[in-house]
Amino acid sequence: MSQLNDTLRRVTDRIIARSETTRSAYLERVGAAASKGPARAHLSCSGQAHAYAACGEDKAQLVDGVAGNLGIVTAYNDMLSAHQPFESYPAMIKQAVRDLGGTAQVAGGVPAMCDGVTQGEAGMELSLFSRDVIAMAASVALSHNTFDAAVFLGVCDKIVPGLVIGAQAFGHLPAVFLPAGPMTxxxxxxxxxxxxxxxxxxxxxxxxxxxxxxxxxxGPGTCTFYGTANTNQMLMEFMGLHLPGSSFVTPGTALREALTREGAKRALSLSALGDDYTPVAEILDERTFVNGIVGLNATGGSTNLLIHLVAMARAGGIQLDWEDFSDLSEVTPLMARVYPNGLADVNHFHAAGGLGYMIGRLLEVGLLHPDTKTVAGQGLENYTREPVLVDGRLSWRAGAEKSLNEAILKPPHEAFQPTGGLRRLTGNLGTSVMKVSAVAPEHHVIEAPVRVFADQNEVKEAFRAGELTEDVIVVVRFQGPKANGMPELHSLTPILSILQGRGQKVALVTDGRMSGASGKVPAAIHVSPEAVDGGPIARLRDGDLLRVDALSGTLEVLSADALERAAASHDLTANQTGTGRELFAAFRTTVGAATEGASIFGA
Incomplete structure (x- = not known):
């Protein structure tokens, strides 16, 4: 194992120092909750009767109060292919913990929406806010205080970040995340x-x-491209909340079922009733979040996680900012090419060596903290192993030490590029981020006149009208969290790709989001301050000269008088009602900036 990379150590130390006050306060709250012991012993007799009334064969165990009780928080619905496999998980989990003498109950469900369905639709304006709704719903599920540990069933874009935030509200409980796996x-x-x-x-x-x-x-399972959902799964391994090697095992297989049962057993074994008490607050420390950021950069993951990781960290009193991501990107090699950053899908990636190979190699060059706590035990070395069934029993063996397909996975010293797949851009338009892992080098710097739009439908209309025939930087503003919930603008990708394919210089600049499938067109997204707050993006006009520069990390308007104008406004009335949007007025009023995680929760 190599000595820690100097930048990794420096960034970690700076996060620890920045977070000292808020992290200490959080850990004090967690310690107070843990000191009370298993909570259901403190319930009234009436309360316990309510909690156990429908538990059938498990009722005697619950009344006895000696065996552990596992809470299941599920994002199951059968509209999402990624979450449909969770239908059978509660029965599997309950039987698995019965084998240990424990019990399990479905504590509650959380909503789970599909960004693929809502792309370009009004429902997309609820997508980002659904993360915080999920966090609150998870907290409601666990608020009965009858559980010694919890398992969380979720995969997709906002669901895993929301569940992580909710889990940290009960940071004294162990938490294991159980994936469903990708579709074939x-x-x-x-x-x-x-x-x-x-x-x-x-x-x-x-x-x-x-x-x-x-x-x-x-079919059932997660979409196989490397978007936000599969980036979430990567993070849960790098951050030690999945069992090793479990993220990309396909649904409906014997190995997938064995990992689900083992994850449930492991969660209960980590409770305060045993000798290996490991609450989630101890797993999700500053070093763990740094490991997650390294994984994000090394795999060329979704830009959505620059928002979600900040919000997830803040839930545990840890203060991340985009400078941390940028500095770590500078020293993290891009080791993977998975679509849209290549032709392979996550099944091909997993077969080539997958996360175990990447974690092993990054540990060897000192780019991960090796000594973090995980649900698999002390140390990230556990995550270099891969699960196998031997005579029907689950075990782990050493993972791949060499890439089995170097068109998909490469070692750090021969990486696809020497730096990570994400860039932070700053300049007189504010702060933004860009996913560059799939952008060809000749498109890393775009200087062109802007065409300003207030929503993505206007862009589509201009394209159909034949107006976008020259070099252009498309600016889509009033798409930030306060304006309309910060929708993804992924439905613009085909149009912008066509323009680029014609030989035009083209880029996108927006205070909204792009999908985790952001591809070959350079896109400076999450621009902060957002237009509705009077940010500089609100001062742009058609024809202003703009420079998007991923090499120098800058986003600049070059027209001399552009920033001296009054900020434009836009009528957002139509974005406030319909498809449930009227119920989220309080979210739009209280949400923080993208740089702060675009959350309704305080720091």
């Missing part, structure tokens, strides 16, 4: 992208588009 590979992602571009250009009809989409998204 269908239509290749690059083929799907080509059909989308042809549809946007009017070259094919909706029938051909639907056939391609159905062939790509065809």
């Amino acid at each position: 590979s269908g239509l290749a992602n690059d083929e799907k992208a080509k059909v989308r571009q042809k549809f946007a250009a009017g070259e094919v009809g909706r029938e051909e588009l639907l056939a391609a989409e159905m062939a790509a998204y065809h």
